[in-house]
Amino acid sequence: MIHPITILRRIPSRTSVRIGASGSRTMHLIRRPVPSQRLCTNRPSQQLTPNTRWTDQCIAGWRWLSSKNPSDSIPTSPINSATFEAVCSDTLESLCDYFEEMVEETTSLNQADVTYSDGVLTVNFGQPHGTYVINRQSPNRQIWLSSPTSGPKRYDFVPNKGTVNSDSGYWLYRHDGVTLHELLQAEVSRIAGRQLNFLALPHGRRAMDHEDT
Numbered sequence: 001m002i003h004p005i006t007i008l009r010r011i012p013s014r015t016s017v018r019i020g021a022s023g024s025r026t027m028h029l030i031r032r033p034v035p036s037q038r039l040c041t042n043r044p045s046q047q048l049t050p051n052t053r054w055t056d057q058c059i060a061g062w063r064w065l066s067s068k069n070p071s072d073s074i075p076t077s078p079i080n081s082a083t084f085e086a087v088c089s090d091t092l093e094s095l096c097d098y099f100e101e102m103v104e105e106t107t108s109l110n111q112a113d114v115t116y117s118d119g120v121l122t123v124n125f126g127q128p129h130g131t132y133v134i135n136r137q138s139p140n141r142q143i144w145l146s147s148p149t150s151g152p153k154r155y156d157f158v159p160n161k162g163t164v165n166s167d168s169g170y171w172l173y174r175h176d177g178v179t180l181h182e183l184l185q186a187e188v189s190r191i192a193g194r195q196l197n198f199l200a201l202p203h204g205r206r207a208m209d210h211e212d213t
Contacts (some may be wrong), residue, residue, distance in 0.1 A: 060144060079157060087167050087203060091143065092121050095134060096200045097185075099123050108193050129191045133182075143171050143180060149187045155180045160207035170206050179206065201213045 079087070096116040103112045113124045119136035128150025137144050143155045155171035171180035181204035189196045199205045 088136045091203045096121050125191055170203050
C-alpha cells in the first residue's frame with residue numbers, strides 16, 4: 001500500500017481534475033508543501049479520511065508532543081557562573097573521594113586508577129570494565145559523562161524547589177530523566193559487585209518535594 005504522503009508528493013503543485021458524471025465540472029487542486037520523509041517517520045498510524053489533512057503544522061505539532069519527556073518540564077541550569085563552579089567542584093571532588101574509597105575497599109579493583117585534575121575526573125577500572133570520564137563544562141554549565149557502559153551524556157543542574165542560584169540540587173540527563181548519581185549507582189555497583197551509595201553524596205539525591213511538583 002502506497003503511503004499517503006508519497007501520493008501527495010506525486011501530485012503537481014497545481015492540478016485540474018474533471019469531476020461529475022460527464023466531466024462537466026473542473027476542480028483545481030493546489031498541493032501544500034509536504035515535509036520531508038524524516039519528519040514523518042514518527043507519525044502514528046491513522047486511517048486517513050477525506051477530511052484528514054496532514055499539514056506542516058500538524059505534523060510538527062505531533063512530533064513535538066511525541067518527543068515530550070516528563071523531565072522536559074523541569075527547569076535546568078538556571079544558575080549563575082559562580083554558583084555553577086561551586087556546585088560542580090563540590091560534585092566532582094566528592095565523587096573523586098568516593099571512587100578512591102570504593103577502589104581501596106574492593107579487592108577485585110586493586111588495579112583501578114582514579115585521577116582528578118582541572119575539572120576532569122577519570123576512573124580507569126581496567127579490563128573488562130573500561131574507563132569513566134566525568135568533566136566540567138563551564139561554557140554550557142553542565143557536567144559531561146563518558147561511560148563505557150551507557151556512552152556519553154550531558155547533565156544539567158536542577159536546583160531543588162526550582163530556586164535560582166541555589167547550591168542545593170542534582171544533575172539531570174534530560175533525555176532519559178536519570179540523574180548522574182543514579183546512573184553511577186546502577187553501573188558502578190555492578191562493577192564493584194556490591195551495592196554502593198552514590199546518592200548520599202553532595203547533589204546526589206532529588207528533593208522529594210521537587211519530584212512531586
